[in-house]
Amino acid sequence: MRKQLSNWGNYPALDCDESSFSQEDQLLQYVNTHDHMIARGNGRCYGDASLGEHSISTLRYDKVLSFDIKAGIFECQSGVTLDQVLEIIVRDGWFLPVTPGTKFITVGGAVASDVHGKNHHAEGSFSNHVISMEVLTGKGYVTCSPDQDSDLFWATCGGMGLTGVITKVKFRLKKIETAYIKQKQIKAENLDDILRLFDEYRHYTYSMAWIDCLQKGKSFGRSILIVGEHAKKEELNSKQVRFPLELPEKLKLTVPFNLPSFVLNNFTVKAFNALYYAKNFKKEINNVVPYEPFFYPLDAIHHWNRGYGKQGFVQYQFVLPIDRKEGLAAILRRISEKGWGSFLAVLKVFGKQDDLISFPMEGYTLALDFPVRKGLFPFLDELDAMVLAYGGRLYLSKDARMQQEVFWKSYPNAAKFADIVKTYNPGGKFRSVQSDRLGINNYELAITNYE
Amino acid sequence: MIPTVLILGAGSDMAVAIARKYASESYAIQLAARRPEQLHALQQDLQIRHNTTATTHAFDATDFDSHAAFYQSLPVKPEIVICVFGYLGDQEKGQRDWQEASRILHTNYTGAVSILNVVAEDMAARKSGTIIGISSVAGERGRMSNYLYGSAKAGFTAYLSGLRNRLFHTGVHVMSVQPGFVNTRMTENLSLPPLLTAQPEQVAKDVFKAAAKKKNVIYTKWFWRYIMLIIRNIPEFIFKKLKL
Numbered sequence: 001m002r003k004q005l006s007n008w009g010n011y012p013a014l015d016c017d018e019s020s021f022s023q024e025d026q027l028l029q030y031v032n033t034h035d036h037m038i039a040r041g042n043g044r045c046y047g048d049a050s051l052g053e054h055s056i057s058t059l060r061y062d063k064v065l066s067f068d069i070k071a072g073i074f075e076c077q078s079g080v081t082l083d084q085v086l087e088i089i090v091r092d093g094w095f096l097p098v099t100p101g102t103k104f105i106t107v108g109g110a111v112a113s114d115v116h117g118k119n120h121h122a123e124g125s126f127s128n129h130v131i132s133m134e135v136l137t138g139k140g141y142v143t144c145s146p147d148q149d150s151d152l153f154w155a156t157c158g159g160m161g162l163t164g165v166i167t168k169v170k171f172r173l174k175k176i177e178t179a180y181i182k183q184k185q186i187k188a189e190n191l192d193d194i195l196r197l198f199d200e201y202r203h204y205t206y207s208m209a210w211i212d213c214l215q216k217g218k219s220f221g222r223s224i225l226i227v228g229e230h231a232k233k234e235e236l237n238s239k240q241v242r243f244p245l246e247l248p249e250k251l252k253l254t255v256p257f258n259l260p261s262f263v264l265n266n267f268t269v270k271a272f273n274a275l276y277y278a279k280n281f282k283k284e285i286n287n288v289v290p291y292e293p294f295f296y297p298l299d300a301i302h303h304w305n306r307g308y309g310k311q312g313f314v315q316y317q318f319v320l321p322i323d324r325k326e327g328l329a330a331i332l333r334r335i336s337e338k339g340w341g342s343f344l345a346v347l348k349v350f351g352k353q354d355d356l357i358s359f360p361m362e363g364y365t366l367a368l369d370f371p372v373r374k375g376l377f378p379f380l381d382e383l384d385a386m387v388l389a390y391g392g393r394l395y396l397s398k399d400a401r402m403q404q405e406v407f408w409k410s411y412p413n414a415a416k417f418a419d420i421v422k423t424y425n426p427g428g429k430f431r432s433v434q435s436d437r438l439g440i441n442n443y444e445l446a447i448t449n450y451e
Numbered sequence: 452m453i454p455t456v457l458i459l460g461a462g463s464d465m466a467v468a469i470a471r472k473y474a475s476e477s478y479a480i481q482l483a484a485r486r487p488e489q490l491h492a493l494q495q496d497l498q499i500r501h502n503t504t505a506t507t508h509a510f511d512a513t514d515f516d517s518h519a520a521f522y523q524s525l526p527v528k529p530e531i532v533i534c535v536f537g538y539l540g541d542q543e544k545g546q547r548d549w550q551e552a553s554r555i556l557h558t559n560y561t562g563a564v565s566i567l568n569v570v571a572e573d574m575a576a577r578k579s580g581t582i583i584g585i586s587s588v589a590g591e592r593g594r595m596s597n598y599l600y601g602s603a604k605a606g607f608t609a610y611l612s613g614l615r616n617r618l619f620h621t622g623v624h625v626m627s628v629q630p631g632f633v634n635t636r637m638t639e640n641l642s643l644p645p646l647l648t649a650q651p652e653q654v655a656k657d658v659f660k661a662a663a664k665k666k667n668v669i670y671t672k673w674f675w676r677y678i679m680l681i682i683r684n685i686p687e688f689i690f691k692k693l694k695l
Contacts, residue, residue: 001640020636022464023489056673060464060636064499088500096535 005055009046011312011372011400014433020057027136027165030056031429039165040080040433045113046315047400048433049160054082058108064088065168072173073131083299091245093236094173094328095230095291097129101346103296108166113397114158114358118206118228119297119335121351127359128158129172137164137424144182145378155420158358160396162435163424175187176230178244179292181206181436182387183228185285187276191221191329195364198349201227206294209347212272212337213368218351221332223347224275231288254302264307268344275364308371314400317343320392321349327390328364331383337369338379342369357417360396367398399434407438453503457481457529459510459566460536461490464635465585468651469533472659474501481529483510483521485538512536512562513554522569531662532570533583534563538600539637545599553601559603564610571614575621582618582625583662584611588670591629591679615667626661627668630654631675645660647672 006013018040021027032038038052042059058079066075069092080094084101089095098374100115109115111133118127123129132145135156143166156163186201188194194209201207204227211223211361232242300303319356320327335341345368353360370376384406387394393410394402408414418440425431428441435441456473458466461482470480472499482490482505489680490507497505538558545552567582574580588630589597589603608627615625632638632648649672657671681683 001642004640018639020639022467022636063496065492065495067499084500203554 005040005043005051006312007043007045007050008311009049009315009398009400010305010308010310011314012048012051012433013312014048014051016051016055018055018057020060022060023346024141026143026168027056027061027167031136031165031292034425035429036431038435039108039112039161040076041079041109041112042104044102044105044109047398048398048437049113049399050109050432051434052432058165058167059105061167065171067092069094073177074173074283075168076107076172077168078106078111080107080109081105082110087247088178089173090179090247090291093176093245094142095176097172097174099295099318100121100298101296103143103151104299106366107169107171110346111157111166111169112161113186113399114355115362116350116360118208118226118348120207120353120360121202121207121349123174124351124353125158125358126171127154127355127358130157130169131172133166133170134168135164135166135424138426138429139424141167142424151420152424155417155424157355158396159356159421160434161431161432162379162421162440174230176245177233178231178236178240178292179246180231180236180240180244181228181291182231183226183236183286183294185275185282186225186227188214188221188223188225190219191223191332194221194223194225194347195325195328197225201225202349205229207348209333210272211345211347211366212276212343213332213341214339214343215343216336221329221334222276224272226294228294235288237288251365253300255306256303258306258308264304265343267307268342272300272344308369311372313369313371314380315367315369315398317359317365317395317397318384318387318392319365320362320363320384320387320390322349322363324363324390324392327386327392328366329388331390332366334383334386340370340373340376340379344368354414356420357411359393359397361393363392365395367395378429379387396434402438404437404439407440453477453479454530455479455481455527456531456533457483457525458516459483459532459534459669460512461493461507462486463637465630465633465651465654465659466533466535467493467534469535470497470505470604471656472652473531474503474505477501477503478531479503480505480529481508481525481527482506482588483508485509485511486597486688493559496607511565511574512643513557515562515565516517518566519569522566522573528577530584531581531584532567532574535585536569537585537587537637538561539597540633542597542599548568555680559600560606560610562603563607564600567610567614571618571623574623576617578622581662582611582614582623583628584625585630585656585658586611586629588629588675588679592690598641612668622666624662626658626666628654628658628661629668629670629675629679630674631670631678647675647678 005016037054040050040055061077062079064076098117110126114125114127133142207227209223209225215222350360352362431441456478462484487507487509494505540555586608587604589601590608611627632643654671661669
């Protein structure tokens, strides 16, 4: 049925035809009789990557197929969400190998976006833990892995659904003793300080920082570094240790309708300041917390995206190579001068990643929200030019507006990727508003222009 | 002894939600549908998510002659039988094409009567059990847009009410479920008003809770009881002029 669809940023909102499937043959029949389609999971990418003329929802394709409790190997259909996976695996002492900042994404989406988490520097992105998967390509169902049809495998990890519909995924889990995280929060006075702290604490499995984008002068880049490890049993307190693998209670807060964007900003300003200036917050806080608030602080507020109002927002996430620290400062300064972004940004250091088309590369990644307003896109183009000049790139799962040129110039394997897409998706059957915008399905033209 | 639920028509979204709900409440699940090979994923899913046993069985609602043998072949006789299968069909096609019309009638009415007759005999003899029939508010008044489906569901609703009356005296409980709009694959091409539309998980929760309390007739979402009260009471000379 045709309806207005938008992803998490509520921008863009487009008229799409959405259908679903719960059996393989239903999907096959749909794909054989339609053109211009793109798979869509739980709609948690931010921009237009899963919007298209026809969007195929995977949410009813949500069966768990196998779970080897001894070896920690999990296999499911692509519409299963990470929160469902957690509900099954945590009680048996397993955890997701990689998780983004929300658990409300599907496993298919995790592969298509090749999501990263706070442990990227230590454990890589999601694809690093995928054993094999099944994709309905333009040439039928294909099972691929790093050893079998590996070109398809690597073009599908981070490939934004352009090789076809990811249908089944088998991946490795991570052993845990408890459902708790031993966390450390450290105050950083400024940008140099926080980058130094990241380095000092790089041996921690999980790390990220909240950075205050409004500060200027000597507090420019003031932030809080949060690092953590899965807690061992002996690190729990007497109450926690009674049910070490118990799942946290479900939270019930929700933003029922769109709010003007200052509401959310005020909320985050207060939350950050409360933490930063808390009397008991000396330089460092150490505590043991359930995994939920550590990994998914924003999941506690359902529909927090409505906090940016009806016109929506764009989340801007870029990565710069590790030796271009000065670029990070320059871009952050430009953002803070303009004052249009969210008050808080997330800063994280990525480790090495050497694959085809995924976003992460060894370096610094910064993410923040920009409510859609007049003049925003020219400003973001200006930031893109800076990112490009410092050798960085933008995250396709957040993108809703990047110019074609930026993509082709910043992803070194873009042409190789587009070539594999063409092999498995001849005629560009699988295409999204984003892939049309970036010219991925029509790459011969795009390459001649930008190479 | 773990109680067992038999789900007839286990392939639909509503059936998946109901199976998951009962599995999460520690019931063993028997999944029955025309193509049991398509139930294997759901079978695994229920066993892994909810640590229960699930089995799959071939059952064709419109192959009436096979129903007795199907029920005989079940390894365990279920405590609860939930009749979920249904076929919305294409009203306009059914007006011209008897095959479509008869498929709508036979799936939603005749098939349900045929299998539940068999189940009822067994439960009456055992003097225990619960039969749950998923009917539809569409059966409460015929409308131009779906009266073939609606009339079959009306027949099913009347059947359930009679069966409830009969089996009450043997200690068997019969519950009728009248869902309003439900967001499933069957309805994804209809434009349903979001506020009036239930998710299958909500229906499953309502069914489980009401069956545990031995309710007779439930509406889900609950306010459909009142919507239908109004719709049933519109005088016919007005109703016939509406384009519903």
